[in-house]
Amino acid sequence: MKHILTADxxxxxxxxxxxxLTNQVRKKRGTREGALWLKSLFPHxxxxxxxxxxxxxxxxxxxxxxxxxxxxxxxxRSPDTSSEAKGESKLDSIRTFASYVHLIIMRSQExxxxxxxxxxxxxxxxxxxxxxxxxxxxxxxxQALLDDYTLRRSLKDRGGIEGKVIVIAGDxxxxxxxxxxxxxxxxxxxxxxxxxxxxxxxxxxxxxxxxIHHEVNFEETTxxxxxxxxxxxxxxxxxxxxxxxxxxxxxxxxxxxxxxLRLENDPHSEKQKVVLYQSEKSKxxxxxxxxxxxxxxxxxxxxxxxGIVMHPLPRREELDTICDNDPRxxxxxxxxxxxxxxxxxxxxxxxxxxxxxxxxxxxxxxxEERCWMLTE
Ligand code: NCD
Numbered sequence: 001m002k003h004i005l006t007a008d009x010x011x012x013x014x015x016x017x018x019x020x021l022t023n024q025v026r027k028k029r030g031t032r033e034g035a036l037w038l039k040s041l042f043p044h045x046x047x048x049x050x051x052x053x054x055x056x057x058x059x060x061x062x063x064x065x066x067x068x069x070x071x072x073x074x075x076x077r078s079p080d081t082s083s084e085a086k087g088e089s090k091l092d093s094i095r096t097f098a099s100y101v102h103l104i105i106m107r108s109q110e111x112x113x114x115x116x117x118x119x120x121x122x123x124x125x126x127x128x129x130x131x132x133x134x135x136x137x138x139x140x141x142x143q144a145l146l147d148d149y150t151l152r153r154s155l156k157d158r159g160g161i162e163g164k165v166i167v168i169a170g171d172x173x174x175x176x177x178x179x180x181x182x183x184x185x186x187x188x189x190x191x192x193x194x195x196x197x198x199x200x201x202x203x204x205x206x207x208x209x210x211x212i213h214h215e216v217n218f219e220e221t222t223x224x225x226x227x228x229x230x231x232x233x234x235x236x237x238x239x240x241x242x243x244x245x246x247x248x249x250x251x252x253x254x255x256x257x258x259x260x261l262r263l264e265n266d267p268h269s270e271k272q273k274v275v276l277y278q279s280e281k282s283k284x285x286x287x288x289x290x291x292x293x294x295x296x297x298x299x300x301x302x303x304x305x306x307g308i309v310m311h312p313l314p315r316r317e318e319l320d321t322i323c324d325n326d327p328r329x330x331x332x333x334x335x336x337x338x339x340x341x342x343x344x345x346x347x348x349x350x351x352x353x354x355x356x357x358x359x360x361x362x363x364x365x366x367x368e369e370r371c372w373m374l375t376e
Contacts, residue, residue: 144180170237
């Protein structure tokens with residue numbers, strides 16, 4: 001596990017080890033002595049945060065994670081300020097970055113860029129680990145790790161994630177968070193996933209087929225209130241309208257009647273088609289949220305007494321702020337957990353890199369274990 005590119009490369013053992021290592025990191029950071037010890041580990045290493053898509057939490061939690069481990073951090077936050085603006089290819093840019101840093105953490109609009117970058121660097125004399133911090137609407141593996149960690153902690157007293165109903169609701173079609181989390185849920189016996197979304201935003205077939213392949217119990221519904229009533233945990237998601245193409249998500253007026261235009265996969269061909277839905281909106285405006293899939297105060301009553309509510313943030317109307325003080329709402333926990341989980345992950349990757357350098361390549365299997373422990 002040198003690069004972290006997609007959620008499907010993560011296995012159950014990695015999740016268990018990540019939980020244990022993250023707990024160790026949290027504990028260490030709890031004391032001045034421990035926090036200073038962590039900061040003494042990698043002051044000779046530098047990370048690049050290459051974030052060409054907007055980000056607050058993921059960027060800051062990765063930045064803080066590097067600082068927790070004493071690493072230097074450099075950043076590029078827009079392709080306009082790198083030589084890409086002069087026409088340099090992305091892969092040349094990435095090879096340039098690798099010349100200055102030991103770890104590249106990247107978020108981009110482009111599906112598959114992190115994979116392409118890792119393959120490219122692996123073929124050079126300076127291979128560097130790459131962490132995918134979000135690749136277009138496709139994958140967000142470290143969000144899935146922190147969601148898994150939050151679920152484990154929140155459901156610990158109730159036997160863990162095994163056997164629970166996990167609802168994922170909102171714009172499933174274009175949510176990398178939904179796609180990555182759904183994949184990790186396959187490791188838990190007896191889990192049932194409920195995907196709640198309008199048909200136009202339903203989960204894509206690639207993930208559905210993987211879940212079928214792994215015999216994961218799942219159901220798709222358009223009945224949001226029913227889904228809330230079933231949930232041991234519900235993950236709310238925002239409308240991902242930054243990926244709107246052409247007419248997608250526009251509302252138009254035809255002879256006094258309002259219609260929403262949506263792009264949908266055509267089951268009869270590889271292509272997408274534009275579908276018209278009669279709109280209930282009163283004016284022609286761009287949609288901000290998926291009506292009917294917003295978690296409101298009334299849903300706190302429908303939710304099971306122990307059911308938990310998550311959201312990767314940023315939010316719009318999908319989760320009413322009035323719900324925030326309910327102890328079942330874990331969104332601010334997720335924000336904190338993101339930093340701890342990413343600190344653990346970077347520790348593990350840097351530790352492996354150091355050992356590989358020491359051993360001049362592949363490290364013996366018994367030493368692998370040491371990458372998962374906080375050791376001198
Ligand atoms: C998510 C993302 O960027 O995919 N946010 C995050 O990483 N915390 C979710 C979103 O933007 O809706």
